[in-house]
Amino acid sequence: MTDYRYPNERLILVVTVLLVLGVIAFTSVATLCGSLLFVAAMLLLALFLNWLHHSALIRQATPVTPQTMPQLDALVRETAAWLSVGNTVTYVAPAPVLNAYTFGLGGPKAIVLYAGLFSIMDRDELQFILGHEMGHVQLGHTWLNSLLGGMAGIPSPFGAAVILYFAFRWWNRACEFSADRAGLLACGNVNKAVSALVKLATGGAARSAVSQQYALAQLEKQDGDNQLGELLSTHPLIATRIQHLCRYAASDEYRRLQARVNQNRSDRV
Ligand SMILES: [Zn+2]
Numbered sequence: 001m002t003d004y005r006y007p008n009e010r011l012i013l014v015v016t017v018l019l020v021l022g023v024i025a026f027t028s029v030a031t032l033c034g035s036l037l038f039v040a041a042m043l044l045l046a047l048f049l050n051w052l053h054h055s056a057l058i059r060q061a062t063p064v065t066p067q068t069m070p071q072l073d074a075l076v077r078e079t080a081a082w083l084s085v086g087n088t089v090t091y092v093a094p095a096p097v098l099n100a101y102t103f104g105l106g107g108p109k110a111i112v113l114y115a116g117l118f119s120i121m122d123r124d125e126l127q128f129i130l131g132h133e134m135g136h137v138q139l140g141h142t143w144l145n146s147l148l149g150g151m152a153g154i155p156s157p158f159g160a161a162v163i164l165y166f167a168f169r170w171w172n173r174a175c176e177f178s179a180d181r182a183g184l185l186a187c188g189n190v191n192k193a194v195s196a197l198v199k200l201a202t203g204g205a206a207r208s209a210v211s212q213q214y215a216l217a218q219l220e221k222q223d224g225d226n227q228l229g230e231l232l233s234t235h236p237l238i239a240t241r242i243q244h245l246c247r248y249a250a251s252d253e254y255r256r257l258q259a260r261v262n263q264n265r266s267d268r269v
Helices: 009-060 070-083 116-120 121-136 141-151 160-188 190-202 207-224 225-234 238-249 252-268
Strands: 088-093 100-104 109-114
Touching: 009 088, 009 109, 009 141, 070 088, 070 121, 070 160, 070 238, 070 252, 088 121, 100 121, 109 116, 109 225, 109 238, 116 121, 116 190, 121 141, 121 160, 141 160, 141 238, 160 190, 160 238, 160 252, 190 207, 207 238, 238 252
Parallel strands: 088 109
Antiparallel strands: 100 109
């Protein structure tokens, strides 16, 4: 009882399905090519920005060498040797800011320390910061961040863009925990690592042990009210970083690695 079917109905259905499949295949290939082109453009942009940043830095900052800053140069070399980090170049930027960062796609990667750090950090705290930055270099965060950071901007539907945004921030925060561990291994003293982080968070206001204890309690209280802000940030809250670091400092894994770093230390003496 289906003989009344219009003769071309089945043929039209087949053609329609083939057309739909064709459109899906075409748009998939176009999306893939577009994404690959976007990634290539991002890579070129990252290389250009890196060159631009480096040129600007060389004009303003002082490279750390045995001639320009002998004591800091010795500390940089010592820290690199203890952590077995490859070739890096360290600069001191003149701004009175409490910050440090790394950049670079090829080698040697650059570590930038702002001058503000030197007025409030003691030698061990500075070594924690240097170790932290060298950790970023050694674990590949420095070049990965330059590339992947750009890829987080790949044009995507709104929902996917939000997922990418949060995913990259999640990864950024994980990188900070890893780099803090490198800083701890470099300075070898969890109290100094904690005091460096508290000083960074308080702008150097908390210097004595008592004021640091008070500042830490305040930070824990403030950070407890700011969990949502942490999700949007590339850096974990300072109180969270300190908790993670103290937990790591009490682990067997840390003791084993610290023993290896100390071996590197005594080999150099
Ligand atoms: Zn960091």
